Amino acid sequence: MKRVVVAGMGFAGVRAARALAGQGMEVLLVDRHNYHLFQPLLYQVATAGLEQESIAYPVRAMARNWPGTRFILAEITGADLDARTLRTSAGTIPYDYLVVGGGSVTNYFGNDAIARHSFDLKKLSDAEQLRNHILWSCERAVAETDPDKRRALMTFVIVGGGPTGVEFAGALIELVRYVLSKDYPELQAREARIILVEAAERLLLAMPEKLSAYGAEKLHRMGVELLFGRRVVGASGEQVELDGGEIIRAHTLFWSAGVRAAPLAEALGLPAGPGGRVPVLPDLTVEGRPELFVVGDMAHVVQDGQPLPMVAPVAMQMGVYAARAILAREWGRPLGPFRYRDKGSMATIGKSAAVAVSHGLNLRGYPAWLAWLLLHLYYLIGFRNRILVMLNWSWYYWFHERQVRLITDCERSVEKVE
């Protein structure tokens, strides 16, 4: 029986594994975490809206329903691509086919000061740390008597006006205005500043201008300060430096201004294209290695003159395609090249407010928000997770209350600023 190793249990890997299961192949799943993470909702964990457990799903809970599938919890450290073996912390793993979906990491473009003093949202622990840090900043602000320091503790700078930056900004200002204002009567909600810095002249570049304008207008009315055409060039934990030398005293810097392929691509010795992504052939294999598929954020695919974006829908379609390509090869059937079918994109801004574009249709406000909500519930894995998330969302919707306001472990978050 031929063995397919699926490396990485993100959106691409899970879809590939599901399509490969029970088709007469031995399927080996490898990840360094024992769960699949629903990254698009990390910002809600960071803003005390969801428990971290509700957006993660154990790989073994899926794999036990997938015949012929096994899971190995291991870190992949390298590969001998000629010998078709993976080197991992759990030993060497030979394969006949390899599907690599290692995802992406935050790109600080070589700025170490920003990397050290900023928060991002890639891993589950990132979200918990950021939540701890936000709540901890409020606690410190209560005790702070120097008004300047106090204001710095309550100033949050968000870099990047893509979906992550916009969604986090909206969720954060709602947390401060609706929830924390009741928790911290000692603080004035007005003392809190949330500043969104975007290098381009508008938010959500992947969306039509009209929706960008709606999003910006909405965020502005909610109280978020928007700085367009500006860049953050430095950070120290106490302050943030903009291009042109302007200094904002702020204890929290959130960086969502860039991603690049996960270091796994380099560890495996794969060719590196723009942003460290691996250029692949139209069937998602690496040139000269027809048994090696690269999927998701790590794959660089140009379609209609544009590189495909690093988003979950692309990853899911790539995962399914890679599985089909392997089966087609084994069964001696033909299969056309990969082609991404864009079903649209969306971003939520606040309660009852979102933007969405799908098949030329522009949605905004309540209908977009409802669509966003239903789609995210649909793609969340696990019935119980869906119930938990729905429960939390209803709670917030009706009572303006986010209950996961726990500081579970300050140590690492405090490290970030000091």
Added chain:
Amino acid sequence: MKRVVVAGMGFAGVRAARALAGQGMEVLLVDRHNYHLFQPLLYQVATAGLEQESIAYPVRAMARNWPGTRFILAEITGADLDARTLRTSAGTIPYDYLVVGGGSVTNYFGNDAIARHSFDLKKLSDAEQLRNHILWSCERAVAETDPDKRRALMTFVIVGGGPTGVEFAGALIELVRYVLSKDYPELQAREARIILVEAAERLLLAMPEKLSAYGAEKLHRMGVELLFGRRVVGASGEQVELDGGEIIRAHTLFWSAGVRAAPLAEALGLPAGPGGRVPVLPDLTVEGRPELFVVGDMAHVVQDGQPLPMVAPVAMQMGVYAARAILAREWGRPLGPFRYRDKGSMATIGKSAAVAVSHGLNLRGYPAWLAWLLLHLYYLIGFRNRILVMLNWSWYYWFHERQVRLITDCERSVEKVE
């Protein structure tokens, strides 16, 4: 306005604060965590049955409904009892009355090897670490080819046959038999050993012998090995040493064989009685300091010739009493000495199985389990937490499924064994 400082937001502190709020006093709550923790359910977090967030409740979420109450997140480092001031990480806090409820910590009776190589359940992070460790041990067992090492990874030694040891043993064997056996088809459920070591000749010493026997019989039938009249005297992370020199190869040692007063008692310079507990007068104040109340696990009170046990019901009654005593003093009204009204005690063993004793009535099996369940739901703080816990319990009851099987952060748990 006179100021009462309540130090510690455990069962005693929360009850004291609630009774003091809105009575014309300034009430200052101090804790080094920003949440109240429902410790009796920590073992369910450790066995993947509950999210950690569902058994913790933010202090500020309570305090905002308590008039005249403020919260300070701070570590208490000392006190000047003559000057009536507390030293904390957030500065010096003067008080007119002080209610100290710092709780208890695990007592290793000076055995450093056991302290270093064992797990306990006192803090929220303890439960998460223990869950990570249990799941991580299974993952390592899957990859382990040496049958002896594999068996050691699947051997769990629990020390102490009190409620914590019994409840954890029952929950752990159910996790292994019902849930993990499906997750890890590579492992034989029979390879797992759970050994409960108790120095006395029976479990649950606070209960009538008949109930102890029922509990032991039940645990035995579920597959837990019971060792009575034995002690654990050493540990190394790879193995556990019993008195008499017997060695059990086991990667997990859980210690619930003793507690002592939290180090806060010493930091405040309070007198130390048995187990570091502070001997108090019949009104729960410290001799010579009528403004200083010690409540909960930290207080040593002898009633009817027996010291009161270190359990939540005692702490809750003490907290309410201390608040009443302060108000009585302020209002010039008389109040009798503190007297604990024992409403009973209980321990759950497994699904539909528990033991309970109340007002001379012995319950066991399903009725005791139902009583346990309803009481725990009742005492859990926060409506949403109750719903979450009930949802998790129903899920487990109907589907034999515990979904929080996430390894969220191996680092610290791995440290424990290596």
